[in-house]
Amino acid sequence: MHKVSLPLGMRDEFGIQVSKKHQIEQSLEIFLQQHEFMRIDTPILEYQEVFADYDLRQQRAYRLLDNNEVVVLRPDLTLPIARFLATNNFSLPRKLYYIGERFKIAKSLSGKYNQMTQAGVELVGYPSLKAELECFMIINCLSRKFLQGKVRIELGNARFADAILNSLTDDTQLKQEIKNQLYKKNIPKYQQLISLFALNDQTDFLKEWPRLFGSASTVLRKISSFKLPVKAQQIITELTQVSQWVQKLPEQSVLLDLSVAPPQSYYTGITFKGFSDDISDYLFSGGRYDHLLENFQKKGEPAVGMGIDLELLTKTAELNVSVSKADILFFEPEQLNEVVKICQKITNLTLCLEDNLQDAKKSAATRNVKLFCIDKKGELKIVN
Amino acid sequence: MSIRIALTKGRIEKKMVELLEQSGINCNKLRNKKRKLIINSNDGKYCFILAKGPDVITYLNTGTVDVGIVGSDILAEHNNEQCELLDLQSGKCQFVLASTAAFNFDRPGRKVIGTKYPAITQRYFESLGQDVEIVKIEGSVELAPLIGLADAIVDITETGTTLRENNLIVYDYLDKVSTRLVANRMALKQHTEEIFEFSDRLEKTVAANSSVQRQMEESK
Numbered sequence: 001m002h003k004v005s006l007p008l009g010m011r012d013e014f015g016i017q018v019s020k021k022h023q024i025e026q027s028l029e030i031f032l033q034q035h036e037f038m039r040i041d042t043p044i045l046e047y048q049e050v051f052a053d054y055d056l057r058q059q060r061a062y063r064l065l066d067n068n069e070v071v072v073l074r075p076d077l078t079l080p081i082a083r084f085l086a087t088n089n090f091s092l093p094r095k096l097y098y099i100g101e102r103f104k105i106a107k108s109l110s111g112k113y114n115q116m117t118q119a120g121v122e123l124v125g126y127p128s129l130k131a132e133l134e135c136f137m138i139i140n141c142l143s144r145k146f147l148q149g150k151v152r153i154e155l156g157n158a159r160f161a162d163a164i165l166n167s168l169t170d171d172t173q174l175k176q177e178i179k180n181q182l183y184k185k186n187i188p189k190y191q192q193l194i195s196l197f198a199l200n201d202q203t204d205f206l207k208e209w210p211r212l213f214g215s216a217s218t219v220l221r222k223i224s225s226f227k228l229p230v231k232a233q234q235i236i237t238e239l240t241q242v243s244q245w246v247q248k249l250p251e252q253s254v255l256l257d258l259s260v261a262p263p264q265s266y267y268t269g270i271t272f273k274g275f276s277d278d279i280s281d282y283l284f285s286g287g288r289y290d291h292l293l294e295n296f297q298k299k300g301e302p303a304v305g306m307g308i309d310l311e312l313l314t315k316t317a318e319l320n321v322s323v324s325k326a327d328i329l330f331f332e333p334e335q336l337n338e339v340v341k342i343c344q345k346i347t348n349l350t351l352c353l354e355d356n357l358q359d360a361k362k363s364a365a366t367r368n369v370k371l372f373c374i375d376k377k378g379e380l381k382i383v384n
Numbered sequence: 385m386s387i388r389i390a391l392t393k394g395r396i397e398k399k400m401v402e403l404l405e406q407s408g409i410n411c412n413k414l415r416n417k418k419r420k421l422i423i424n425s426n427d428g429k430y431c432f433i434l435a436k437g438p439d440v441i442t443y444l445n446t447g448t449v450d451v452g453i454v455g456s457d458i459l460a461e462h463n464n465e466q467c468e469l470l471d472l473q474s475g476k477c478q479f480v481l482a483s484t485a486a487f488n489f490d491r492p493g494r495k496v497i498g499t500k501y502p503a504i505t506q507r508y509f510e511s512l513g514q515d516v517e518i519v520k521i522e523g524s525v526e527l528a529p530l531i532g533l534a535d536a537i538v539d540i541t542e543t544g545t546t547l548r549e550n551n552l553i554v555y556d557y558l559d560k561v562s563t564r565l566v567a568n569r570m571a572l573k574q575h576t577e578e579i580f581e582f583s584d585r586l587e588k589t590v591a592a593n594s595s596v597q598r599q600m601e602e603s604k
Contacts, residue, residue: 107445110442110445110446111442111446154573184465184468185467185468185469185567185569185572186467187467187468187470188468188470188564189468211580213573213576275570280447280448280568280570281447281570282570
């Protein structure tokens with residue numbers, strides 16, 4: 001007998017769940033196309049080098065050999081788009097969107113899946129903060145459409161930690177270690193590391209830093225009591241401005257997190273996430289990465305991107321997927337031409353594939369629907 | 385809404401009940417839980433879920449609980465991805481490399497090491513530049529070198545009594561272990577005030593206990 005179980009981390013999807021996901025996908029596509037985003041589909045297999053800026057070890061990508069070259073099932077959808085843009089003489093600026101599968105090997109037997117559907121947008125060639133604002137607008141619209149406006153937008157900045165730490169020490173290894181523990185929010189280890197700066201201007205700030213997240217107004221009030229290095233203060237000024245703009249979106253709550261890790265190391269500016277209070281992961285995640293294309297071509301391009309966890313959105317979206325119960329039509333094979341004409345006229349009618357009328361009646365009774373047949377004149381007739 | 389706290393059953397649970405009570409949290413229901421695994425605190429602020437250490441990590445990683453109380457040995461072995469808020473300074477012990485007197489750490493060749501903690505063992509020997517063969521053992525790890533299953537073991541010890549009683553010698557000391565308060569990354573964003581209030585309450589008690597202990601040690 002053949003092996004019938006699925007590989008770990010894989011699953012079949014069917015029925016209402018798939019319909020719900022497709023409904024959200026369609027709705028998202030219509031919305032993005034209305035806003036002049038262009039769809040891009042990249043292959044699921046790429047050379048490993050495409051993901052050089054991605055932590056493949058941590059993300060545990062599926063690796064395969066293709067003529068002795070290592071290829072991977074894409075663990076991320078942004079880098080393949082960067083590869084595409086750098087190699088296809090594509091005119092910029094451009095707004096792109098994608099919907100596709102990504103593959104990351106989760107810890108085995110952890111209840112997590114390795115194949116996930118992700119959607120996202122990439123706004124490439126736009127240096128203005130308006131690119132970030134368009135992402136926030138998309139989050140806000142999806143939140144109100146599918147999640148009763150419950151999504152909260154959390155802002156951060158990929159350069160904030162460096163702006164603080166560069167003013168404290170030149171020790172690259174120490175800076176990296178402090179960032180690691182801060183981002184992981186491993187407070188005992190973080191406190192141990194910052195004890196080296198006990199008599200520094202920034203001591204009070206360093207103590208408070210891991211807790212500098214929450215509502216924008218609270219975080220900004222807390223941070224105003226510290227004298228920050230110039231670069232860090234510039235970032236705070238920008239975040240203050242952006243959070244004020246985002247608050248203008250309908251029913252939108254805005255948070256700040258000054259101790260959050262950027263989603264990937266290639267992020268260079270504002271980062272953002274979207275989540276609601278009743279789910280256990282982020283629904284939206286993105287930010288600015290102005291140098292990403294430099295890995296594939298000589299010239300960098302300003303860009304903002306955002307990933308949308310379609311699996312989680314499908315799971316949490318409040319959406320009614322109605323399963324219509326269509327009546328059934330019994331037919332003889334030679335009536336196929338009439339069948340086509342009738343089905344074009346009456347859409348709420350599905351074909352009954354039973355071989356004889358008696359079985360067709362049983363099927364209609366089981367499904368509690370009406371049974372029709374085609375009379376000699378080619379007309380539709382109800383079967384009693 | 386109460387915060388859900390996964391508490392490691394057994395030794396950690398007993399010590400934590402004392403610490404929680406010292407912190408002003410009524411633990412009568414926890415003390416008289418009988419065979420119940422989910423216990424709500426009297427004030428309705430906390431919901432304790434009793435679980436084995438590795439399961440506390442699973443609950444934390446899936447967001448099934450907001451907070452976990454678990455040993456740093458389990459956190460290190462499972463490469464904890466959640467937020468470690470506080471060292472509770474209880475359940476203190478240490479990882480050691482131990483074996484019989486006949487064990488020669490410097491002998492050439494690939495050593496066989498028995499352990500309940502393969503990831504920690506792997507990292508330790510990697511840091512020494514040594515390649516070893518690891519045999520995963522679920523319990524009574526001390527047996528491994530005695531019955532010839534392994535050349536040595538990596539295990540945790542509190543006082544060293546079990547090792548001594550089984551004629552095992554400590555060859556090296558690895559990381560220290562203690563109980564930690566850990567929060568799920570998302571829960572910390574969603575219930576920030578409640579989780580920090582709980583953490584701060586425990587931190588004060590831990591600091592007070594440490595201070596008393598220091599004074600006692602100084603007066604000896």
